Amino acid sequence: MSTVPRFWRHIPQRYNLVGTHCENCDEYYFPPRTICPNCRRDAKMKEYKFAGSGRVVTYTTIYNATDDFKRQTPYNLAIIELDEGPRLTGQVICSPGEIEIGMRVKPVFRILGKEGERGIIYYGTKFVPAEGPV
Amino acid sequence: MAAGIVSYGVYLPRYRIRAEEIARVWGEKEDMAKNLNVFEKSVPDFDEDAVTIAVEAARNAIKRGSIDPARLGAIYAGSESHPYAVKPTGTIVGEAIGVDHELTAADFEFACKAGTAAVQACLGLVSANLIDLGLAIGTDTSQGAPGDALEYTAAAGGAAYIIGRENLAAEIEGFYSFTTDTPDFWRREGMPYPEHGGRFTGEPGYFKHVASATRGLLKKMRTIPEDYDYAVFHQPNGKFPVRVARMLGFSMDQIEPGLVVPWIGNTYSGSSLIGLAATLDVARPGERIFLASFGSGAGSDAFSIRVCDGIEDIRDRAPRVRDYIKDAVYLDYAVYAKHKGKLRL
Amino acid sequence: MRFMRSVSIIGAGCTRFGERWDDSLRDLVVETGIRAIEDANVSGEEIDGLYVGNMSGGRFVEQEHIGALISDCAGLSRLHVPSTRVEAACASGGLALRQAVLAVASGYSDVVIAAGVEKMTDVTGGVAADALAAAADREWECFFGATFPALYAMIARLHMHRFGTTREELAAVAVKNHHHGCMNPISQYRTEITVDKVLKSPLVADPLRVLDCSPITDGAAAVVLAPTDLARKFSDSPVRILAAAQASDTLALHDRRDMTTLDASVYAARKAFDQAGLEPKDIDLAEVHDAFTIGEIVAIEDLGFVEKGEGGRATQEGLTAIGGKIPVNTSGGLKACGHPVGATGIKQAYELVLQLRGEAGERQVEGAEIGLTHNVGGCGGTALVHIMSR
Numbered sequence: 094m095s096t097v098p099r100f101w102r103h104i105p106q107r108y109n110l111v112g113t114h115c116e117n118c119d120e121y122y123f124p125p126r127t128i129c130p131n132c133r134r135d136a137k138m139k140e141y142k143f144a145g146s147g148r149v150v151t152y153t154t155i156y157n158a159t160d161d162f163k164r165q166t167p168y169n170l171a172i173i174e175l176d177e178g179p180r181l182t183g184q185v186i187c188s189p190g191e192i193e194i195g196m197r198v199k200p201v202f203r204i205l206g207k208e209g210e211r212g213i214i215y216y217g218t219k220f221v222p223a224e225g226p227v
Numbered sequence: 228m229a230a231g232i233v234s235y236g237v238y239l240p241r242y243r244i245r246a247e248e249i250a251r252v253w254g255e256k257e258d259m260a261k262n263l264n265v266f267e268k269s270v271p272d273f274d275e276d277a278v279t280i281a282v283e284a285a286r287n288a289i290k291r292g293s294i295d296p297a298r299l300g301a302i303y304a305g306s307e308s309h310p311y312a313v314k315p316t317g318t319i320v321g322e323a324i325g326v327d328h329e330l331t332a333a334d335f336e337f338a339c340k341a342g343t344a345a346v347q348a349c350l351g352l353v354s355a356n357l358i359d360l361g362l363a364i365g366t367d368t369s370q371g372a373p374g375d376a377l378e379y380t381a382a383a384g385g386a387a388y389i390i391g392r393e394n395l396a397a398e399i400e401g402f403y404s405f406t407t408d409t410p411d412f413w414r415r416e417g418m419p420y421p422e423h424g425g426r427f428t429g430e431p432g433y434f435k436h437v438a439s440a441t442r443g444l445l446k447k448m449r450t451i452p453e454d455y456d457y458a459v460f461h462q463p464n465g466k467f468p469v470r471v472a473r474m475l476g477f478s479m480d481q482i483e484p485g486l487v488v489p490w491i492g493n494t495y496s497g498s499s500l501i502g503l504a505a506t507l508d509v510a511r512p513g514e515r516i517f518l519a520s521f522g523s524g525a526g527s528d529a530f531s532i533r534v535c536d537g538i539e540d541i542r543d544r545a546p547r548v549r550d551y552i553k554d555a556v557y558l559d560y561a562v563y564a565k566h567k568g569k570l571r572l
Numbered sequence: 573m574r575f576m577r578s579v580s581i582i583g584a585g586c587t588r589f590g591e592r593w594d595d596s597l598r599d600l601v602v603e604t605g606i607r608a609i610e611d612a613n614v615s616g617e618e619i620d621g622l623y624v625g626n627m628s629g630g631r632f633v634e635q636e637h638i639g640a641l642i643s644d645c646a647g648l649s650r651l652h653v654p655s656t657r658v659e660a661a662c663a664s665g666g667l668a669l670r671q672a673v674l675a676v677a678s679g680y681s682d683v684v685i686a687a688g689v690e691k692m693t694d695v696t697g698g699v700a701a702d703a704l705a706a707a708a709d710r711e712w713e714c715f716f717g718a719t720f721p722a723l724y725a726m727i728a729r730l731h732m733h734r735f736g737t738t739r740e741e742l743a744a745v746a747v748k749n750h751h752h753g754c755m756n757p758i759s760q761y762r763t764e765i766t767v768d769k770v771l772k773s774p775l776v777a778d779p780l781r782v783l784d785c786s787p788i789t790d791g792a793a794a795v796v797l798a799p800t801d802l803a804r805k806f807s808d809s810p811v812r813i814l815a816a817a818q819a820s821d822t823l824a825l826h827d828r829r830d831m832t833t834l835d836a837s838v839y840a841a842r843k844a845f846d847q848a849g850l851e852p853k854d855i856d857l858a859e860v861h862d863a864f865t866i867g868e869i870v871a872i873e874d875l876g877f878v879e880k881g882e883g884g885r886a887t888q889e890g891l892t893a894i895g896g897k898i899p900v901n902t903s904g905g906l907k908a909c910g911h912p913v914g915a916t917g918i919k920q921a922y923e924l925v926l927q928l929r930g931e932a933g934e935r936q937v938e939g940a941e942i943g944l945t946h947n948v949g950g951c952g953g954t955a956l957v958h959i960m961s962r
Contacts, residue, residue: 103711108323124712142325151733151831153725154778155717159705160698162717165273170722170777172826180826182713186272189778194733202282202323203274205716214310216278216319217716226554227546 100215107217110200112179114141121177145200146223147175154189161206173198173220184219197223230354231398231532233391234292234541237504238283239384239491239551242270244563246379252560253374260379264465268382268492270558270566271368277306278316280385280497281366282323288362288387289324291545292396296325299389300358302332303348305341305496307414307421308368309334320364331358338412339461340522341365341496342386347528349390350399360391367495370567372420380464382492386500396538397507397516400531403444405436412523428523433463437471437519440527444519448531452476455531456514459502461521462488477517484509490552503532505548512536578800579676580810581960582683583612584925586918589791589910590760597633597691598645604687604792604915605646612683612796613806616648620681622655623672625664625688626914629657631703633691642687661707662863664688665917666818666947666956669795673816673958676797688919689792690912700788704913707950709824721785721864723825723951725777728866731832732779734881737869739779741884743770745865746783746907748893753904755935760789760910784865789910793918795925809929814850814942815959817843823953832881834948836955837874841946844957845876852876855898855959856940857927859920861948862905868892871946872900875957894935902927902935917947917956928962 103124105111112123116137120129123143129136152171155162162168169185169192185192186201198220205217245267246260260266271280281304289296302317309316317332335341335348342365349361366385371377390399411432414421424432437460445451452458458477460468465488472482485502494501499520506516516532558566585607587600595603601624609616624642629635643655660667665688672686692700705714708723731737747767753759765783773782796806803810819839822828829835845851852875860875862868869883877898878886886892892900903909903923906916924943926932932940940962947956 099711104322109325151726151730153722153729153780154775155719155722155725156775156777157701157721158717158719159702159714161702162719163698165717167775168717170716170718170726172726172831182709182716182718182824182826184717186274194730202279202286203272204276204279205274213314214276214278215715216282216323219274219716227550 097213100213107205108202110143110145110218112141112143113138121179123175123179123181143175143177145175145218147173147198149185149192149194149196149198150174150180151194152185152192186219186221191222199223228354228392229395229398230350230390230392231395232388233360233394233396234288234294234389235386235504235507236284236287236291236545237384237386237501237548237551238280238287239269240271240275240280241554241556242272242558242566243267243555244270244558244560248560249379263379264489265380265492266489268380269384269494270563271383273566275368275383276310277308277366277368277385278310278319280368280383281316281320281364281387284366284385284387285320285324285362285364287545288389291541292389293544294360294389297327298360299326299362300330301349301352301361302326302330303335303345303361304364304366305335305337305345306366307336307338307341307495308370312416337526338522338524339463339495339498340520340526340528342500343520343528346388346390347402353390353392360389363388363390365496365500367497369493369495370420377423380493382494384491384494384497384501386497386504388500394537395535396541397535398533400533401444401448402528402530403440403447404526404528405439405443406526407436409525411525432523432525433467433521434471434474436525436527437461437521438475440529441475441519444529444531450531454515455481455517457484457506457510458482458517459485459499459506460519461499462486462502463493465489487548487552501548507534507538508542508547508549510534510538512538576677576679579673579797579813580800580803581795581813581921581925582798582803582806582810583608583614583796584794584922585611586758586793586922587791588758589789589912591693592790593693595790597629597635597689598641600691600790600792601642601645601687601689604794608685608794608796614683614796616651618683619648619653619685621675621684622648622653623668623684623686624655624657625659625668625917626657627659627661627664627690628703628706628913631699633694660954661949662861662913663917663947663949663954663956664914665793665919666945666958667917667954669917669921669958670816670818670956672797673813676799682799682802684797685794686797686918687792687794688915688917690914691790692788692912693790697788713824719777721780722777724864724866725780726825727831727870727951728779731866731870734832737884739771740767741888742784742865742869743767744888745862745868746770748887749862749901749905749907752894752902752935753908755933756904756909759904759908760787761904761908780864780866786863786906786911789912791910791912791915791919793915793922795918795921811925811928811960811962813958813960814848815844815957817847817957819843819955821952823950825951828952832870834870834874834952834955836952837871837946837948840955840957841875844959848959850942850959854942855944856942857899857902857937858944858946859903859923860900860946862901862907863911863948865907867948868900868905875944875946894937899937902932902937917945920945920947921958924960928960
């Protein structure tokens with residue numbers, strides 16, 4: 094899957110959805126971009142922590158996965174539009190029948206994967222339907 | 228000076244399995260649910276473990292109390308199912324809640340009372356003015372070997388307590404711990420499931436230690452059971468806490484709000500702390516709570532807690548224990564076994 | 573941008589596509605190289621350069637430095653022919669073609685070979701899937717659990733939601749391409765399938781099923797290019813390249829402007845039509861990138877053959893079958909002919925060469941004069957469009 098430094102470098106993104114915001118054109122980016130595609134060198138990029146709530150723009154349920162994710166199938170994957178604007182790809186934890194375009198979601202902290210029995214555990218953000226008792 | 232609970236948070240996974248379903252699979256003729264007074268227990272999702280549960284509980288505590296994570300000076304996470312034998316749960320929790328780096332952390336283990344021991348450690352640092360706020364966590368995704376009695380009760384859940392000196396939701400008036408070297412229940416390094424001494428875990432284990440700590444604290448505080456509005460005891464099943472309460476002079480009314488084990492099972496390091504949270508969810512300012520945890524190996528930490536005005540402001544700002552109990556999805560044994568990784572893949 | 577001088581294809585060759593257990597990557601390269609060079613009637617000494625598209629020799633056969641490898645296999649190392657491997661995931665072949673075209677068009681080289689090869693079956697399915705996932709955004713799509721089919725599945729889901737495209741319309745793409753594949757001797761699959769069979773095949777990533785997805789394939793293809801002025805020296809029926817265009821877009825699907833459109837395809841097509849001085853209606857047949865059935869539906873919209881949203885309906889109505897207004901994927905496409913990743917872009921050119929020469933046998937498009945190839949990398953990060961004529 095990943096390697097230790099590659100995972101560690103993005104812990105703020107994986108755990109806490111830390112992205113960037115260009116104060117010049119007011120566009121938000123997740124994952125963080127160093128270069129604003131609108132402003133390029135005129136950009137004023139600052140770090141920005143996303144709240145994580147958003148809505149499902151499109152989704153699929155994966156029945157056939159790569160070796161890393163094999164034991165977890167079926168699972169839902171969606172493109173989620175965060176309230177601030179940027180879109181990201183993430184898993185949505187609910188039954189395949191429950192997920193739909195336009196559904197509001199909120200972030201949860203889960204295991205994303207493991208490097209086998211002996212390697213490190215990758216933690217990060219997945220999503221659940223925003224509605225519910227909790 | 229006064230110190231105590233500034234905020235608290237819990238987390239329970241959504242999945243449940245009923246005791247009768249486990250009994251069905253193992254051909255158990257007895258009514259296990261009735262015997263243990265545990266009807267169903269929580270089951271973690273594939274992608275949950277003691278760390279993810281700790282993070283959710285800690286995030287709830289931060290949210291409930293509107294705490295600035297930079298104020299945390301210590302994180303102590305207690306569990307008997309830390310996913311790493313070497314690499315602390317506490318640092319992952321810290322990163323996930325946004326602490327700054329001026330911080331001490333370490334993981335605790337003392338069977339089911341690792342969480343209350345973490346509370347005591349935070350109390351020490353806070354009371355000595357060495358830190359501003361401390362975070363104490365009890366979290367577990369405990370395992371019961373298939374077919375073993377523990378399978379009916381071993382569950383998953385966690386609670387997080389933020390300990391400080393000001394804006395208290397509940398003051399910890401005092402504590403008393405009773406600790407001996409008693410091998411009633413253990414798990415060797417590298418082994419997946421624990422071993423236990425059967426009935427030996429009762430009298431010489433649970434009852435002796437909880438009773439000794441309770442009596443010790445009542446004497447120290449010069450209080451009697453009737454002085455408390457609520458009592459929370461460690462809940463390995465639904466019978467022990469009821470029996471020990473009666474033994475020590477506490478009533479069913481006192482223990483009822485905190486008795487969650489019949490619906491969620493034994494959340495090990497989370498158990499008494501989740502029971503305490505369920506009590507804080509309903510207790511009013513001025514009321515008093517008696518808490519005694521138990522950890523095999525063995526020891527009991529007893530606390531005398533007085534609820535403060537601050538509880539009203541914060542109580543409803545994060546999900547309550549009852550909200551998590553209600554959010555339930557039931558599994559059959561096969562799916563449960565897949566979830567718990569009991570199938571050797 | 574204009575060509576300095578016109579370029580033509582003077583020869584083409586392609587291996588049989590399929591699970592080639594007996595043949596290594598090197599064997600496939602040699603097999604296609606010989607066919608192309610013989611078809612072009614060139615000698616080794618006349619070859620000025622080699623370009624090869626290969627997505628992942630490293631993951632599949634633990635071999636990089638593919639440029640040197642194919643020059644060596646082709647016996648051209650002693651002539652010290654410059655050889656370059658290019659990579660754009662599934663568009664590696666199309667990219668190799670364009671690079672070769674530029675080398676000849678610029679006047680720098682005369683005879684250049686553009687090849688593509690992928691050997692995918694030496695590893696298990698799981699490893700192959702993970703190697704293919706590298707075409708997506710590893711850090712921000714795959715790390716969170718995305719598979720390559722999942723990305724196209726999300727495009728399909730949105731296309732169905734927005735335009736009413738149906739499951740049956742997706743299936744129609746696969747059925748048509750299998751039908752074409754039956755008539756193509758090099759195709760991996762040469763059996764007919766039905767819409768019902770597609771709809772009953774196991775789910776891969778909802779709504780895409782096994783029969784919506786192109787297979788894992790071994791194969792190689794090569795074309796030989798020369799300046800049009802010299803082409804008649806080598807071939808009686810050279811095929812002229814009218815356009816060679818390329819465009820990029822964001823790597824991750826979630827960053828696209830509109831997730832039911834591959835803007836890279838739209839821009840590459842626009843540039844290609846511009847270069848050629850043509851419009852979509854002038855095209856007689858097209859080889860498009862149907863890595864998944866939805867890929868073809870979106871492609872015929874993006875290339876301008878039908879309005880956005882009409883791709884499903886048009887396919888079901890037969891617009892893109894042989895005999896229809898714009899036959900698409902007469903080779904069988906990626907779905908039936910197979911998809912040895914790096915080779916596909918060149919195979920598409922090979923199919924056009926056969927069609928434009930009138931040598932496509934049973935699957936010949938009557939009166940084919942102008943053809944188009946469309947090759948996509950990942951789920952749209954790169955697109956290459958070439959237009960060729962008789």
